[in-house]
Amino acid sequence: MKTRRTQNLATIALACMVVFITIAAQGADPLSSWNDGPAKQAIVEFVKATTTQGSPQFVPIEERIATFDQDGTLWVEHPMYSQVMYGLERVPALVKAKPELAKVAPFSTVLEVLHGDRAAMEKLTMDDLMKILAATLTGMSVDEFSAEVKKWLAEAKDPRWKKPYTELTYLPMQEVLKYLRANGYKTYIVTGGGQDFVRVYAEQTYGVPPEQVVGTALGTKYGYEKDGKPFLTKEPKLVLNDNDAGKPEGIHLMIGRRPHIAFGNSTGDQQMLEYAKAGDGARLSLLVLHDDAEREYAYGPAHGLPDTKVGTFTQALYDEAKKNGWTVISMKNDWKVIFPFESK
Amino acid sequence: MKTRRTQNLATIALACMVVFITIAAQGADPLSSWNDGPAKQAIVEFVKATTTQGSPQFVPIEERIATFDQDGTLWVEHPMYSQVMYGLERVPALVKAKPELAKVAPFSTVLEVLHGDRAAMEKLTMDDLMKILAATLTGMSVDEFSAEVKKWLAEAKDPRWKKPYTELTYLPMQEVLKYLRANGYKTYIVTGGGQDFVRVYAEQTYGVPPEQVVGTALGTKYGYEKDGKPFLTKEPKLVLNDNDAGKPEGIHLMIGRRPHIAFGNSTGDQQMLEYAKAGDGARLSLLVLHDDAEREYAYGPAHGLPDTKVGTFTQALYDEAKKNGWTVISMKNDWKVIFPFESK
Numbered sequence: 001m002k003t004r005r006t007q008n009l010a011t012i013a014l015a016c017m018v019v020f021i022t023i024a025a026q027g028a029d030p031l032s033s034w035n036d037g038p039a040k041q042a043i044v045e046f047v048k049a050t051t052t053q054g055s056p057q058f059v060p061i062e063e064r065i066a067t068f069d070q071d072g073t074l075w076v077e078h079p080m081y082s083q084v085m086y087g088l089e090r091v092p093a094l095v096k097a098k099p100e101l102a103k104v105a106p107f108s109t110v111l112e113v114l115h116g117d118r119a120a121m122e123k124l125t126m127d128d129l130m131k132i133l134a135a136t137l138t139g140m141s142v143d144e145f146s147a148e149v150k151k152w153l154a155e156a157k158d159p160r161w162k163k164p165y166t167e168l169t170y171l172p173m174q175e176v177l178k179y180l181r182a183n184g185y186k187t188y189i190v191t192g193g194g195q196d197f198v199r200v201y202a203e204q205t206y207g208v209p210p211e212q213v214v215g216t217a218l219g220t221k222y223g224y225e226k227d228g229k230p231f232l233t234k235e236p237k238l239v240l241n242d243n244d245a246g247k248p249e250g251i252h253l254m255i256g257r258r259p260h261i262a263f264g265n266s267t268g269d270q271q272m273l274e275y276a277k278a279g280d281g282a283r284l285s286l287l288v289l290h291d292d293a294e295r296e297y298a299y300g301p302a303h304g305l306p307d308t309k310v311g312t313f314t315q316a317l318y319d320e321a322k323k324n325g326w327t328v329i330s331m332k333n334d335w336k337v338i339f340p341f342e343s344k
Numbered sequence: 345m346k347t348r349r350t351q352n353l354a355t356i357a358l359a360c361m362v363v364f365i366t367i368a369a370q371g372a373d374p375l376s377s378w379n380d381g382p383a384k385q386a387i388v389e390f391v392k393a394t395t396t397q398g399s400p401q402f403v404p405i406e407e408r409i410a411t412f413d414q415d416g417t418l419w420v421e422h423p424m425y426s427q428v429m430y431g432l433e434r435v436p437a438l439v440k441a442k443p444e445l446a447k448v449a450p451f452s453t454v455l456e457v458l459h460g461d462r463a464a465m466e467k468l469t470m471d472d473l474m475k476i477l478a479a480t481l482t483g484m485s486v487d488e489f490s491a492e493v494k495k496w497l498a499e500a501k502d503p504r505w506k507k508p509y510t511e512l513t514y515l516p517m518q519e520v521l522k523y524l525r526a527n528g529y530k531t532y533i534v535t536g537g538g539q540d541f542v543r544v545y546a547e548q549t550y551g552v553p554p555e556q557v558v559g560t561a562l563g564t565k566y567g568y569e570k571d572g573k574p575f576l577t578k579e580p581k582l583v584l585n586d587n588d589a590g591k592p593e594g595i596h597l598m599i600g601r602r603p604h605i606a607f608g609n610s611t612g613d614q615q616m617l618e619y620a621k622a623g624d625g626a627r628l629s630l631l632v633l634h635d636d637a638e639r640e641y642a643y644g645p646a647h648g649l650p651d652t653k654v655g656t657f658t659q660a661l662y663d664e665a666k667k668n669g670w671t672v673i674s675m676k677n678d679w680k681v682i683f684p685f686e687s688k
Contacts, residue, residue: 062553142596186555199600209406210600211530211555220596222589222615230618232596239583239597245566252486252564252576253583254598256543256554271566274574 030179032336033172039286039334042327043176046261046284051183057282061184065259067214067251067272068177070191070198072265072311073288074206076158076168078297080310083193084129085165086152088113090136106131133194138236142196142220145234149200163341166205171342172335173263173288177206180261188259190251191215192243192268196234214254216242247272263288266311270320277324285326289313292332374523376680377516383630383678386671387520390605390628395527401626405528409603411558411595411616412521414535414542416609416655417632418550420502420512422641424654427537428473429509430496432457434480450475477538482580486540486564489578493544507685510549515686516679517607517632521550524605532603534595535559536587536612540578558598560586591616607632610655614664621668629670633657636676 034040049057050064071077091110094101101107106128112120124132137145158168177187189208191198195215202208219237224230242250248271251259262269262276265288273285290299290311300313321328331338378384393401394408415421435454438445445451450472456464481489502512521531533552535542539559546552563581568574586594592615595603606613606620609632617629634643634655644657665672675682 062547065555195597195600203406211409211598213600217597220593222592222619229622230592230615232592248566248574248576249564253539253561254555256539256557271574275566278573 030182031172031175033175035334035336037334039327039329042284042286043179043261046282047179047183049282050260059260059281063257063260064180064183064185065188065255065257066180066185067188067190067255067259067262067276068173069247069264069266069269069272070189070193072290073263073269074169074173074177074189075165076296077311078299079159081193082156082158082165083197084133085156086149086197087129087133087136089152089156090148091132094136107135134236137194137197138218138234140234142232142234145196146200149197153201161339166201167341168339169205170331170335171337171340174206174340176263177208181207185261186212188212188214188251188255190242190247190262190272192247194218195240195242214240214242214250216240216246243268245271248275251275260284262286265290266313267317268312270317273326274320274324277326285321285324286329287317287321287326288329289331291330292335292338295338296331374526375516375519377519379678379680381678383671383673386628386630387523387605390626391523391527393626394604403604403625407601407604408524408527408529409532409599409601410524410529411532411534411599411603411606411620412517413591413608413610413613413616414533414537416634417607417613418513418517418521418533419509420640421655422643423503425537426500426502426509427541428477429500430493430541431473431477431480433496433500434492435476438480451479478580481538481541482562482578484578486576486578489540490544493541497545505683510545511685512683513549514675514679515681515684518550518684520607521552525551529605530556532556532558532595532599534586534591534606534616536590538562539584539586558584558586558594560584560590587612589615592619595619604628606630609634610657611661612656614661617670618664618668621670629665629668630673631661631665631670632673633675635674636679636682639682640675 031040031043049055050059052058068074071081088110091107092114095107095111102111106124109120109123109128110132153164153166156165157163158165161168181187187206187208189198189202189206189212191214193215195213195217198215199210199213202213203210216238217240219235219239220232221235222230222232240246240250240253244267247269251272258279259272259276260279260282261284262272263286264270264273269287273287277283277285290297290313292298299311300318318328320326375384375387393399394403396402412418415425432454435451436458439451439455446455450468453464453467453472454476457468484492497508497510500509501507502509505512525531531550531552533542533546533550533556535558537559539557539561542559543554543557546557547554560582561584563579563583564576565579566574566576584590584594584597588611591613595616602623603616603620604623604626605628606616607630608614608617613631617631621627621629634641634657636642643655644662662672664670
């Protein structure tokens with residue numbers, strides 16, 4: 001057996017990795033969009049404690065798992081989740097294929113909204129939105145769905161900044177993603193949004209590959225085209241509701257390891273943050289607080305901000321953060337800039 | 345922004361990787377347990393075609409996904425799947441906790457088997473086995489389950505070789521796993537076996553981390569201990585039946601990319617092999633044929649071998665392999681040695 005040779009190769013690989021990680025660690029400030037303060041300090045100290053050989057809190061590289069909520073944590077979620085916007089904007093195509101839907105609620109209501117009656121939006125309940133998403137997300141092959149989302153993303157614009165949604169990511173969080181990866185962490189998105197939807201752009205937008213996106217997932221059905229070629233169709237069957245308790249359950253299903261560090265911003269992330277924090281050794285849970293009405297939005301009851309349906313942040317969540325030692329990130333105080341396009 | 349520095353670091357990392365991969369590629373034969381023949385040749389040519397820069401079939405590193413069935417493809421599945429043996433051997437502990445089960449079939453039948461009446465095994469139907477697995481795999485925390493499987497694996501022995509199950513892996517397939525990884529492939533196990541069961545030993549046994557094990561999965565339920573600490577309980581709710589069409593469906597759910605190379609050995613792998621092979625560009629599907637009665641087992645109708653319930657290999661599957669250009673691996677002819685302990 002080629003034991004000696006294998007050992008040599010392994011040593012070279014390890015040396016390369018150590019050299020690279022050391023250089024990366026000694027480089028310019030990897031969190032340069034963050035103001036000095038308790039949040040930045042907590043992240044830097046956590047990384048040092050878990051990646052320094054000989055540290056009592058050292059975590060082997062294969063166990064370095066980091067999880068990030070998406071909407072409101074990595075990018076803007078107001079005034080409405082971009083995936084819901086996708087669903088609404090797909091309704092005309094749906095109605096074109098099935099004209100009888102034009103007069104049936106909630107599809108008729110959506111058409112009113114899209115024709116300029118923004119107030120009609122208020123009529124849509126959560127159940128309506130689910131009905132619209134089920135109708136617009138299923139009954140097509142997974143490849144067709146990806147192609148349509150890609151096309152929509154290239155054209156759709158956020159109403160306030162008039163920019164593609166994928167440009168409205170938070171630069172400080174992009175820095176955290178890169179910083180953790182440079183220190184051997186595998187970065188996962190764990191989102192209440194649709195797994196197939198987020199996978200379309202996560203690699204290009206966040207450097208997170210499809211297999212590291214955990215999200216609300218519908219089932220698929222394996223079948224054959226006329227020429228015998230197999231394909232998967234998206235089914236209206238919920239396999240994973242990746243919100244609330246569904247987040248740690250989804251993490252167990254898809255990753256099988258408890259994260260050492262987790263980021264969220266709403267009550268839907270509460271259980272993921274609890275679960276991460278409750279593990280052995282060094283664990284860090286962080287909560288993004290939307291308290292910057294000028295540069296982004298301010299919502300949630302902490303600091304007397306009004307609560308909203310999108311990205312609910314209750315006083316109880318804020319109290320739990322304080323009680324359990326989670327780190328609260330103030331967008332207003334902790335972030336020098338919010339968006340990548342600001343710094344250009 | 346530190347663009348120049350980031351570019352330099354990226355260049356160093358890339359150079360390290362290229363050096364390592366080049367050295368690895370030029371090393372001693374990575375498939376030294378394989379006889380020269382069409383199967384070995386197909387694997388080596390596939391890797392060259394998909395990893396050589398400039399090759400028309402080159403596959404970018406992030407898309408290099410390889411999937412492996414486990415039972416009968418990576419390790420011995422006869423006379424019975426090891427996970428079923430785990431379930432049977434857990435029955436006495438279950439009966440101790442709930443004595444009323446001792447007189448109720450199928451638990452009473454299992455006790456007869458364990459007391460030496462091997463013939464009683466024949467009485468157990470697939471439904472019985474499912475009932476036993478549901479009773480022995482659920483109702484405990486995921487951490488308790490892992491600890492019990494680990495303990496069982498340390499003690500349990502295969503009846504023929506009198507060795508732990510984890511030593512009965514196929515050396516030629518271990519070489520393929522390493523060879524593909526050395527060439528930038530992410531190796532996944534895609535098994536009909538229990539995801540949580542296989543994750544316990546996959547990293548140590550195959551170098552496959554928990555997040556790269558896709559298997560039949562039950563749901564979990566998030567809850568709190570008395571002291572408020574959160575934990576997950578295994579529930580008797582099927583989330584993914586990772587057999588047959590469930591394999592490509594599970595691959596889409598858990599990985600989100602179509603494999604470029606896939607290995608299986610039974611009808612339960614048929615759809616995964618079809619799905620892998622039907623993708624664009626270079627794709628390779630391989631089928632392990634158990635045709636070595638002396639060194640392992642011979643089963644399946646190809647070459648006139650008898651069919652069995654464990655690892656069903658029908659004539660139709662063999663015909664599909666030939667028709668679709670899958671590569672058939674003959675254990676008898678293609679493998680110099682079967683097990684790692686033989687070569688010591």
